[in-house]
Amino acid sequence: MSRIVVIGAGYVGLTSAACFAHLGHEVRCVDIDQIRIEKIQSGRLPIIEEGLLELVNNGVKSGLLSFSHDVSVVDSFAEMVFLCVPTPQAIDGSADLSFVQKAARHISELMPKDCIVVNKSTVPVGSTKIVELEIQRNDVKVVSNPEFLREGTAVLDFLNPDRIIVGAENFEAAEMVAKLYERLGAPVLITDPASAETIKYASNAFLATKISFVNAVAAICEGVGADVSDVVKGLGFDNRIGKSFLQPGPGWGGSCLPKDTAALIKIGEQNGYDFDLLRGVVAVNEQQFERVVNKTKLALSGELDGKNIAVWGLTFKANTGDMRDSPAIRIINILMNLGAKVSAFDPSVQSIDSELDGVSICQSSLEAVKNAEVLLVLTEWHDFSIVSPNEVRALMLSPNVVDARNLLNKPNWIEAGFNYQGIGR
Numbered sequence: 001m002s003r004i005v006v007i008g009a010g011y012v013g014l015t016s017a018a019c020f021a022h023l024g025h026e027v028r029c030v031d032i033d034q035i036r037i038e039k040i041q042s043g044r045l046p047i048i049e050e051g052l053l054e055l056v057n058n059g060v061k062s063g064l065l066s067f068s069h070d071v072s073v074v075d076s077f078a079e080m081v082f083l084c085v086p087t088p089q090a091i092d093g094s095a096d097l098s099f100v101q102k103a104a105r106h107i108s109e110l111m112p113k114d115c116i117v118v119n120k121s122t123v124p125v126g127s128t129k130i131v132e133l134e135i136q137r138n139d140v141k142v143v144s145n146p147e148f149l150r151e152g153t154a155v156l157d158f159l160n161p162d163r164i165i166v167g168a169e170n171f172e173a174a175e176m177v178a179k180l181y182e183r184l185g186a187p188v189l190i191t192d193p194a195s196a197e198t199i200k201y202a203s204n205a206f207l208a209t210k211i212s213f214v215n216a217v218a219a220i221c222e223g224v225g226a227d228v229s230d231v232v233k234g235l236g237f238d239n240r241i242g243k244s245f246l247q248p249g250p251g252w253g254g255s256c257l258p259k260d261t262a263a264l265i266k267i268g269e270q271n272g273y274d275f276d277l278l279r280g281v282v283a284v285n286e287q288q289f290e291r292v293v294n295k296t297k298l299a300l301s302g303e304l305d306g307k308n309i310a311v312w313g314l315t316f317k318a319n320t321g322d323m324r325d326s327p328a329i330r331i332i333n334i335l336m337n338l339g340a341k342v343s344a345f346d347p348s349v350q351s352i353d354s355e356l357d358g359v360s361i362c363q364s365s366l367e368a369v370k371n372a373e374v375l376l377v378l379t380e381w382h383d384f385s386i387v388s389p390n391e392v393r394a395l396m397l398s399p400n401v402v403d404a405r406n407l408l409n410k411p412n413w414i415e416a417g418f419n420y421q422g423i424g425r
Contacts, residue, residue: 001025002180005078007103009036009067011047011255011322012120012147013084015154018052021059022159023183027066028077034069041067048321048348051155074110080177081107082118082145083131089259094266095124104134111135116173117142122200122260124267128167128193141173144193146200151254152319161186167196201267204260205278210245211252212284218248218424219291228424229406248423250378250404251288251327253316258325289330292376292404295421296335299374299400305339308397310372312365313379313405314346314356321348328378331404332359343368347381366395374400380407389416 002025006017009031017029031037036046045053059065074081085099100121107117117140119127128142135142144167149157164181166188168174174190181188191199214232221228228248236243252258261282268275300307316326323329332342336358343360345368351361362368365384369375369392377384385407393399399418401408406422413420 002176003077003079004028004082004180005030005074005080006082006084007031007071007107008084008086008121009033009040009046010084010086011049011151011154012149013082014040014045014047014056015049015052015149015158016082016084016120016147017065018055018059019155019158020180021062021065022055023180024064025180026064027059028073029065029067030069030071030073031067032069032071037067037069047151048319049152049154050319055155071106072110074107074115076112078111078115080116080118080180081111082120084120084147087121087123087259089262092266093262094270095122095259095263097123097127097130100127100131101134104131108135108137111137111140114139116140116176118177119144119197120147122146122204122256122263123197124263125194125197125201127197128169141168141170142193143168143170143173143177144196145177146196148200148203151322152317159184164188165196165199166190167193169193201260201264204257205264205281207245208252208257208261208285209278209281211247211249211257212281212288214246214248215251215288215291215423216284221424226424231424248406249288249327249380250292250331250423251285253325253327253330255316255322255324289327289334292327292331292378292402293334293338295402295404296340296374296376299402299419299421300398304335307340307374308372309335309340309342310369310375310396311342311344311359312346312368312375312377312384313381314344314349315379318379318381323349326379327404329356331376331378332356343370343372346379347383366391370395372396373398374402377401377403377405377407380405385409389413389418393417 004020004025004027006013006029009029017027021027083103085103087095090096131142164186166174166178178188218228232246235241265275265278314328315323345362345365365387389412393416401418401420403422
């Protein structure tokens with residue numbers, strides 16, 4: 001058993017804290033947001049993650065997991081401190097390390113002798129050195145241990161990892177961090193900090209590349225009359241390519257891919273390399289938002305001004321409540337700028353966010369489509385796939401649907417009288 005303090009109770013921090021406790025370690029999770037901590041202590045998690053509430057409750061009951069808004073819990077307790085704080089995108093595209101630096105300064109004098117600090121936040125190459133400069137203690141070792149957690153399946157990903165990456169100048173410190181995951185039986189790569197940090201950015205950039213590639217292929221499929229579903233199946237059977245992240249859609253978004261691709265482009269710039277390939281990946285993604293808007297225009301004979309549009313899905317993916325850099329939000333904003341009126345429903349969104357000024361938030365998928373002239377499916381929530389197209393048809397002014405997730409049963413919707421448009425179909 002190791003004694004761990006996790007700084008940050010967001011997606012990465014809260015999931016890591018609960019999972020480390022599940023693995024038998026004693027964990028204290030700290031966040032300066034007192035309201036967030038009080039909600040967690042009362043059993044109300046600030047994020048949607050399958051299985052996480054159960055792990056939190058079990059950890060608290062066992063005494064292995066506790067929460068606090070006071071960073072002084074680091075004092076005399078911590079053998080390891082995990083930094084799981086935000087690294088948002090700065091104006092120039094680089095990662096903003098101010099939260100990481102502030103956290104490192106706070107714990108500097110509090111940590112017991114020979115403590116290990118672990119960067120789990122997604123940080124630029126060279127960040128271990130930056131943290132070391134903030135801490136200024138020779139007895140404290142700084143280790144990079146990037147996370148590879150997908151929102152909505154973070155618990156599953158943590159407990160069933162493809163690999164554990166640990167980067168450190170001190171091999172003994174790296175081994176101690178790697179040992180935390182020993183029960184999981186995953187492959188472990190111990191490397192230098194720069195390589196560990198690059199692996200994280202390169203992984204997300206490659207996944208973004210796969211999505212942009214399949215969206216570009218979907219555009220070709222529409223032009224030549226091919227079915228992208230079959231094309232993707234054919235690609236996925238090739239073990240060199242694989243099936244994952246080859247689902248066409250409205251574009252990629254979320255809290256990771258946009259900022260990590262931008263950060264890797266910036267890292268290239270700062271080190272004398274113009275990452276044109278990755279710029280192209282980002283450009284294709286921007287085009288995809290416009291392609292969905294153009295499909296909507298086509299359904300309405302080119303006119304959006306004053307038209308009633310229904311949207312199913314606001315989050316950047318299903319099974320999460322996260323709307324950060326959501327393709328749905330980007331597309332809705334374009335539509336509204338062109339004069340469209342938007343009614344939207346998402347199972348995880350109950351009120352109007354500042355990003356959604358002017359959008360009517362509905363309480364059901366059927367409420368959203370009342371008097372609409374076109375329906376856009378922008379998030380792949382399973383519940384949308386089982387809504388009766390006949391019920392939808394009865395409520396809409398015009399039978400048009402743009403299925404940007406290829407989620408709906410196309411023959412059923414056509415049979416119900418809809419003008420159906422998918423992606424690459």
